[in-house]
Amino acid sequence: MTIFAVLATIVAVGILRRTRELVSWLIMAMLLSFAVEPAASYLNRRFHWRRGLATAFMMFCVVAAFVLLLALVVPVLVRELQMLPQSVSAWMDRLNTWTEQHLHRTAIDASQMQATEQTADTVSSWGSQLAGNLVAIGVGVISVTFALLAIGLFTFYLTANGPKARRAICSVMREEKQRHVLWAWETAIDKTGGYFYSRLLLMLINATITFVALLLVGCPFALPLALFEAFVTEFIPVVGTYIGGTIPLVVVLASNDLEQAIIILVVLIVYQQIGNLVLSPVLSRRTMELDPGIAFASVIAGGMVAGAMGAFLALPATAVIQAFFTTYVKRYDVVEAGAADAETDEAGSGGNSAPKPP
Secondary structure, eight states, X not given: OHHHHHHHHHHHHHHHHHTHHHHHHHHHHHHHHHHHHHHHHHHHHHXXXXXXXXXXXXXXXXXXXXXXXXXXXXXXHHHHHHTHHHHHHHHHHHXXXXXXXXXXXXXXXXXXXXXHHHHHHHHHHHHHHHHHTHHHHHHHTHHHHHHHHHHHHHHHHHHHTHHHHHHHHHTTSOHHHHHHHHHHXXXXXXXXXXXXXXHHHHHHHHHHHHHHHHHHTTOSSHHHHHHHHHHHHHHSTTTHHHHHHHHHHHHHHHHSOHHHHHHHHHHHHHHHHHIIIIIXXXXXXXXXXXXXXXXXXXXXXXXHHHHHHHHHHHHHHHHHHHHHHHHHSOOOOOXXXXXXXXXXXXXXXXXXXXXXXX
16 A cells, blocks of 8 residues: 555646646636636626626626737837837937036936936937837747637636536535535635626726826826736736836836926825725725735745746635634734843843743
8 A cells, every 4th residue: 555655746836846737727717717707797696697608798898908019009109118218318318408407417427328328329229129028028938828728718618617516516515524625615706706896896996096197297108007017006016016016106207397207206205105004904804804925925926936937826816815813823922022021121131040931
């Protein structure tokens, strides 16, 4: 039996190594199905749609929204990258003019201006090459496209056949085990779905505020920039705030004055404070509550394990794991901190006496 167990373990590890990519696709599809299933179930109950049709409709909406976002944002980014050298020169000239008028000195000398312009030329040429090599890039992302299609197919089947899958799994278990499995499944759906829908609502609020602010300062491409900033800020944890806010600021600096860019920066900062302190806690109160340190660590771990998609799905997965620990791990009362501090002070002042165990 021992030899058989060792051989079975070796075979299982070998199979997992060969199929680790497929396993990662299945895990991602399962998490995505947890996010899609609440909406599909609502369409099934409220409008009596078949689960397959409701699932296909929700997945079509997600894909269409993502493609529309890319179609709106990519041309703007390529255009701004190509115009970057002229924009940088104009920014430096404006800054030197302002400092000469108010401070009677030049902020950026000729050598610094030349180095900055060379860097901008390099970035601009990279952007032009990127725009000109779209065919080669498209050929290179065939494997990524296949992976996304596979994940989408698995997500569709896991969502459309969710009740059947639960019945099939629970049919081989005793009643007590069935309750635990169903609770775990429903908790995963509740946490993951709640996370995505609360993020979507925050994205809509963020995009509306940013769009109005960009319109007021006369920024071109206000709608795609607002959608890009809101999506990146709300759905990319931790660093998304800085990445999402940089692109609108660069466009405003290139097309408007420094004062308008400062206005947009203030609007973004104020909204982030309101969103982090007011909106996000209210919307996430019944969906997921994660410590910022745990959230940051989970995002890094998810990115290391499964790349961008792993980082994207790290927070709902961590919320599900936390829910399981909260339910099944027994907790005990903690010794009062004051008593421990008092014992430490006595040990430090009295010399060698150690605290006695309870």
